[in-house]
Amino acid sequence: MERRTFHLLEFPKVLAALASHAVSDDGRERCLATVPIEDDGELALVTARTAEVQAWQAESGYALPGWPSLSGLFGFVAGPHAVLDQDALVAVRDVLSAAMSLRQALSGFVSRGWDALFDLVHGAAYPETLAAGLKRCLDPDGRLKDESSPELFSVRSEIRSINQTCTKKVKDFLQKEGLAPYLQEDYITISSDRFVVPLKTSFKNRFPGIIHDYSQTGETCYFEPMFLVDVNNRLQELRYEEREEERKVLALLTGYVRQELAQLRATVELLAEVDCLLAKAALASALDAHPLLPAHGSILRLLDARHPLLALSAGKDVQAQDIALQDEQLALIVSGGNAGGKTVCLKTLGLIALMAHSGLPVPAAEGSSLPRYAKIFAFLGDEQSLEEHLSTFSAQIRSLTRVWDQMDAETLVILDEFGAGTDPAQGAALAQAVVDSLMEHGAMCVCATHFPGLKAYGLSNPRVRSASVLFDPATKRPLFKLAYDQVGASIALDVAREHGLPEEILRRAEQNLLLEGGDNARILNRLNELAVDREKELSELRVEQRKLKEKRVRLQERYEQEQTKAMERLTAASQEIVRAWREGKIERKKALADLAAKRDALAAEMRPAPEPETALTLDSLAIGERVRYLPWDKLGTVQDKDLKRRQAKVDIGGVSLWVEAHDLGRSAPLQTASPKPRVTVQAGAGDHFSLDIRGFRADAALSELARFLDQALLKGLSRAEIIHGKGSGALRREVHAFLKDFPPVTHFFLASEEEGGDGKTIVEFA
Secondary structure (H helix, E strand, O other): OOHHHHHHOOHHHHHHHHHOOOOOHHHHHHHHOOOOOOOHHHHHHHHHHHHHHHHHHHHHOOOOOOOOOOHHHHHHOOOOOOOOOHHHHHHHHHHHHHHHHHHHHHHOOHHHOOHHHHHHHHHOOOOHHHHHHHHHHEOOOOOEOHHHOHHHHHHHHHHHHHHHHHHHHHHHHHHHHOOHHHEOOOOOEEEOOEEEEEEEHHHOOOOOEEEEEEOOOOOEEEEEEHHHHHHHHHHHHHHHHHHHHHHHHHHHHHHHHHHOHHHHHHHHHHHHHHHHHHHHHHHHHHHOOEOOOOEOOOOOEEEEEOOHHHHHHHHHHOOOEEEEOOOOOOEEEEEOOOOOOHHHHHHHHHHHHHHHHOOOOEOOOOOOEOEOOOEEEEEOOOOOEOOOOEOHHHHHHHHHHHHHHHOOOOEEEEEEOOOOOOOHHHHHHHHHHHHHHHHHOOOEEEEEOOOHHHHHHHHHOOOEEEEEEEEOOOOOOEEEEEEEOOOOOOOHHHHHHHOOOOHHHHHHHHHHHHHHOOOOHHHHHHHHHHHHHHHHHHHHHHHHHHHHHHHHHHHHHHHHHHHHHHHHHHHHHHHHHHHHHHOOOOOHHHHHHHHHHHHHHHHHHHOOOOOOOOEOOOOOOOOOOEEEEOOOOEEEEEEEEEOOOOEEEEEEOOEEEEEEHHHEEEOOOOOOOOOOOOOEEEEOOOOOEEEEOOOOOHHHHHHHHHHHHHHHHHOOOOEEEEEOOOOOOHHHHHHHHHHHOOOOEEEEEEOOOOOOHHHEEEEEEO
16 A cells, blocks of 8 residues: 555554554554555454453553663674673563563463464563573662672672671771771771772871872872782772673673574564554554454445544544445445535545554444455545646546556545546546446545536446535534435535625625526535434434343343352252252152252243234234234234224124224234154163253253253262264253253263264263
8 A cells, every 4th residue: 555645644643643552662663663464364363463452451451561672782782792781681681571571461361262362472482591591690670699600609708708807907907096086987988999998188197008089178088008908909809800700691691692582582572562452452442443354345334433533632522424335336425515524534434444454443333344455545635736737637637547557346545526626527527437437447436526417426326325414404514424325515605604705705606606507505405404304313213222232231131140040049959959869858759849840940930021912003904914802812804994993893703893903913823833852761771871862952952951860860870871963063062061060960971982972971970
């Protein structure tokens, strides 16, 4: 896809908004480098990861810790003799720590089924040896630990010993010689990396030693007594040895970096990718957006679509609109007044298409669909150029000509007032020809126009759909909504009046319109009013539909909860009955009867109430139609209708009655009972006990299975067989799922091939 389209649709602004949610430089670079994905499999994978990260972040609230960029480090370690310093190694440790934090945070959600995300995070290579080495050698503050090597530990131990020795010697010397009055401060310090005594400058010549420095005021000199010279010299040697040992440790850790450089790069790539994915989740939250996977063969159907940049700046105040084509349609022609939102509609489609093809969540409602586009071309705005001697019209033509050979069935073309800037009749004819030719190539086209000819073409061609931007009938202000299968007036005079053009000019323009016979505004305004009313009704219906859907979900959840509780009560009651039978408190027949009663009570409790029969209207009744007379719950036949009295004459078993239409209901066809499959229970020698449920539906089979298991338990058997057949395996899976939740069953498995193989399950009891 060409960069020109990206800039015309302002795709870089979306990427900048995405990058603002990243926590690292690597993540921000990854966000800004996002482009439409050409490979179908890769796009599906990225879209799946986006959806899974969005769900994970919403559930866990996880925030990826930041980490420093290692781009300079990778170039530095390419040198064979380069050794990383402690700061660089601390940066590497921070990167590995962030990756480990990510792995651990995601591990707690292994049961969610987020396979694409888990494969990304846990499938990436990780430098185990390097991570272990850094953990062993670096303390939390980034300093090398004494335990980094035996030699370093030995050197530092001796340095600590010398420090203690120096301190003791100086204190003993000062006490012995009574030198406390000559000291500026009562402590030993370090100057020029040697232990010294802060001595008053006026007494500097009274003792043999070396002066290393003076304080800023000049009142204190830092004096090294002669008895410390040998000790300080040894300390210098140890400091040198310490630096050498530290260099060896750093060289060792640098070697680990070189050894696992590929794994370290993979870890950085993983963090950058996850940072970008989490930025997508944050962008989705800001836009109230959802992942949308474009698919070959899908129709264009964007529900409640909002322009992404407007949604970012204005939030939920942005007016949403549906952008949709019907089956077999390849073009959408949008007409209507200036400043009514035609160009915004075109840009919304183009930008959402770019985002979806880049794996970004889009501000459109769930249930939307989008075709797979390999190329998207946008021709928007005034592209005239004085330097290139191009007018508005010639610039449009040259831009389209440049890419015309690329048009095919996987192309989306966005045309904003194509053909403007020349004679209206010729411009409309040219625009219509372009749309026709694009559809012949199989390309999809969305076009905004003011040309009357192109509007009429949109209404007359079945492969083209027309839509009009709506205006408030009273105020003439735009509503930024589309009404489909109609055209709209340009209302140029109303827009000019709104922007302050003198009334004198407007009156003359209205007179000119009347003289030219071009005043079709009344008809189009009436169409606009009807469309606005229809949109209001549709909006109200959508609200009611959403409420009903939410109510249904709540009722379904409540039903499932009650069903779970009822099953728990049945299980507990059944266990109590079996326990009483085993203890001899009740007889076998009594136990079976009690178990059956409990099951029947549960079935009655969970059986849904019969739906009330829908009453009929008189107009919907036909002579000779079979109906049900609801007060008597009897079937009858319609013989006549009295439209004045609003009654129907119905024959019910030879008795004719005039009845109200609302007392009649549809007569459901009599359903013949299907023959039930036969349940076979075979009791053989010993504890051989089997049930044959082949041919049963799942619910009936499980009911018989429950009775069979009760009988097996009451007989005191340790083993039973269930013959369910092979088939598709659906009945076998239902049986196994039931057995897993049946407490007395300790183990079950498929029979051997000699005994029936996949068609039989062996059950063992406690």
